Amino acid sequence: MDAAEAGVARLRVLGERVTPARRAVLRVLAETADHLCVEDVLARADLIVPGLHRTTVYRAVETLGELGLVTHVHPAHGPVVYHLAAGLTGETHLHVRCRRCGAIQDVPADLLDEVADRLARTTGFQLQPDHAALTGVCRTCGDRPNAGTGAAIRPA
Amino acid sequence: MDAAEAGVARLRVLGERVTPARRAVLRVLAETADHLCVEDVLARADLIVPGLHRTTVYRAVETLGELGLVTHVHPAHGPVVYHLAAGLTGETHLHVRCRRCGAIQDVPADLLDEVADRLARTTGFQLQPDHAALTGVCRTCGDRPNAGTGAAIRPA
DNA sequence: ATGAGTGCAAAGTGTTTGCAACTAT
DNA sequence: ATAGTTGCAAACACTTTGCACTCAT
DSSP, X not given: OXXXXXXXXXXXXXTOOOOHHHHHHHHHHHTOSSOEEHHHHHHHHHHHXXXXXXXXXXXXXXXXXXTTSEXXXXXXXXXXXXXXXXXXXXXXXXXXXXXXXXXXXXXXXXXXXXXXXXXXXXXXXXXXXXXXXXXXXXXXXHHSTTOOXXXXXXXX | OOHHHHHHHHHHHTTOOOOHHHHHHHHHHHTOSSOEEHHHHHHHHHHHSTTOOHHHHHHHHHHHXXXXXXXXXXXXXXXXXXXXXHHHHSOOEEEEEETTTOOXXXXXXXXXXXXXXXXXXXXXXXXXXXXXXXXXXXXXXXXXXXXXXXXXXXXX
16 A cells, blocks of 8 residues: 555544545655645646646645645745655655755755754753755855756745 | 844844834834734834734745844744744744643753754754754643643644 | 936736635544 | 535735835935
């Protein structure tokens, strides 16, 4: 059983409705390791469920999110991106986003563990390290210092 | 000489124009320790320069940003927020944002130093830790677990 | 005087909402 | 049968852009 099927099964267990739209969103997210924004999900899911509406995708990812099947990340710029939750993929990671090229990269899940500890002890703030991307400049863009001319996706 | 004046002086040195709008934006940012969004800056700057236009504030913070006088932070939700750059205030910090109440809190500038080091060594990614807020739940909101009912500014 | 800055209107993203029609249970 | 989902249109929040006018230099 692949991750999409597992998601559908989970919907059933939870007594939630299994609709073509939700199936399609799960399948799309299961078929890629990338982080997709609603627009991306729509483009791919529309191939499975032609005529699928953008609003429906927004609502599907929201519901699936509340049910713990899908996770979203806020990059510093541009639309929120989604992927399957760790419960379905068995994999966790954090995110960094390049200010120059806009690419989102996965980084080890434990990267901020110490920081989270320190924050909790000193300020009582409970860090959720995977919810927002860290930002900076990726190796590729950093290697050509005079970059930013033309190739950028969503510069910041 | 306060920070706003210092900013104006810096504009002169750089051969940039000193306009009422830019002056007002600098003054507003100098007069608070908070992080203000364009709307906030406009509301306060409009008291100094009545009729000031929202677009002008957007352009002022952009220019002042490019000149290194103003810094901006991307919270996970809502509008970008601005404050005077470290060069003018002599103070640096990072930001964390509460998912429940939306409040932005300052945290020590060196919080992510080790993480930045590790990232640079392992992936070549150059972290800019102050550019995006970390997210989680603040002490106040964490202390009342059944929160989220009514008081939230911009929940996430 | 001249070029940078401003105001305004308009458009551009990304996202949410209200409501009638539909469908999974 | 009926409550939850969907499609659509419209609104929303935030930001950018084009253009004519003004003002700091």
